[in-house]
Amino acid sequence: EPEVTQTPSHQVTQMGQEVILRCVPISNHLYFYWYRQILGQKVEFLVSFYNNEISEKSEIFDDQFSVERPDGSNFTLKIRSTKLEDSAMYFCASSDRVSGNTIYFGEGSWLTVV
Amino acid sequence: GESVGLHLPTLSVQEGDNSIINCAYSNSASDYFIWYKQESGKGPQFIIDIRSNMDKRQGQRVTVLLNKTVKHLSLQIAATQPGDSAVYFCAEAPSGGYNKLIFGAGTRLAVHP
Numbered sequence: 001e002p003e004v005t006q007t008p009s010h011q012v013t014q015m016g017q018e019v020i021l022r023c024v025p026i027s028n029h030l031y032f033y034w035y036r037q038i039l040g041q042k043v044e045f046l047v048s049f050y051n052n053e054i055s056e057k058s059e060i061f062d063d064q065f066s067v068e069r070p071d072g073s074n075f076t077l078k079i080r081s082t083k084l085e086d087s088a089m090y091f092c093a094s095s096d097r098v099s100g101n102t103i104y105f106g107e108g109s110w111l112t113v114v
Numbered sequence: 115g116e117s118v119g120l121h122l123p124t125l126s127v128q129e130g131d132n133s134i135i136n137c138a139y140s141n142s143a144s145d146y147f148i149w150y151k152q153e154s155g156k157g158p159q160f161i162i163d164i165r166s167n168m169d170k171r172q173g174q175r176v177t178v179l180l181n182k183t184v185k186h187l188s189l190q191i192a193a194t195q196p197g198d199s200a201v202y203f204c205a206e207a208p209s210g211g212y213n214k215l216i217f218g219a220g221t222r223l224a225v226h227p
Contacts, residue, residue: 004157035215043158043203043217056214091157102148103215105157 002026004106006092012112013082021077021109023092032075033093033103034067036060043091049075082113126224133191135221137204140185144206148215149178149189153200161189161202191223199225 005024013019025032034046047057049067066078075094079086089108127133139147145166150158164171164178164187171178177190187204201222205215 042219043205043215045214045216048214058214102160102163104160105150107157108155 004092004094004104006090006106006109008109009107010110010112012114015084015113016081019079019082019086019111021079021090021092021111023075023077023106024073025075025092025094026096026104027073029094029096029104031055031095031097031103032067032069033095034077035091035093035105036088037091037108038088046077046090079111082111084113087111087113123219124222124224126226127194129194129196129225129227131194133189133194133198133223133225135189135191135202135204135223137187137189137218138185139187139204139206139218141206141208141216142182142185143208144216146207147178147180147187148205148207149176149187150203150205150217151198151200152203152220158203194223194225196225196227199223 004026007022030050032049035043036046037043045058047061047067048055052069064080068076089110091108092106093103095103125135148163149161151161152158162171162173162176162178164180166182169180175192179188189202191198201220203220204218207215
């Protein structure tokens with residue numbers, strides 16, 4: 001079964017450093033997403049991406065965050081200057097169209113900011 | 115405002131029993147609902163979904179019920195197995211835009227032998 005893959009599985013970074021989380025969505029999917037989950041809390045929407053541009057973003061997704069699809073397969077989330085409160089599990093997800101099709105999630109990248 | 119919540123934070127059941135996990139939502143504009151299962155250290159795994167023009171949908175050992183009158187969603191798991199132990203999240207999506215899923219707080223299901 002096709003799956004969304006994410007790297008790294010765990011990253012520890014110092015506060016103020018830049019972090020890039022990488023994702024390979026399911027190959028025929030066109031819609032890509034990042035969600036995050038702070039330990040013990042609910043999963044929260046960050047951003048959706050379609051046709052090489054952001055289609056929607058949440059209030060969490062401020063100027064410190066950016067997304068990019070640098071080639072035909074990767075989808076990245078960059079955090080420019082990490083803060084302690086950015087520590088969370090970051091999930092990449094994809095779907096093949098926006099209208100009610102299943103959104104498949106990756107296994108997540110656990111980010112710890114120290 | 116929009117919110118999706120779960121009535122019970124933890125549900126303990128005996129292996130072989132049926133499980134019912136409940137969810138309340140407040141956004142009447144939502145028309146697509148999904149149940150996800152999340153095992154420890156893993157990403158949310160799709161279980162079953164339902165659109166607002168339906169009130170029941172069945173999958174393999176799972177049934178989702180939607181009551182739009184009281185804005186209530188439930189997940190029924192038949193013959194619960196140890197492998198069903200996980201946190202279960204309901205999520206809703208607003209009409210016309212399934213980009214942004216709004217997740218509930220989660221219910222932990224513990225299955226005892």
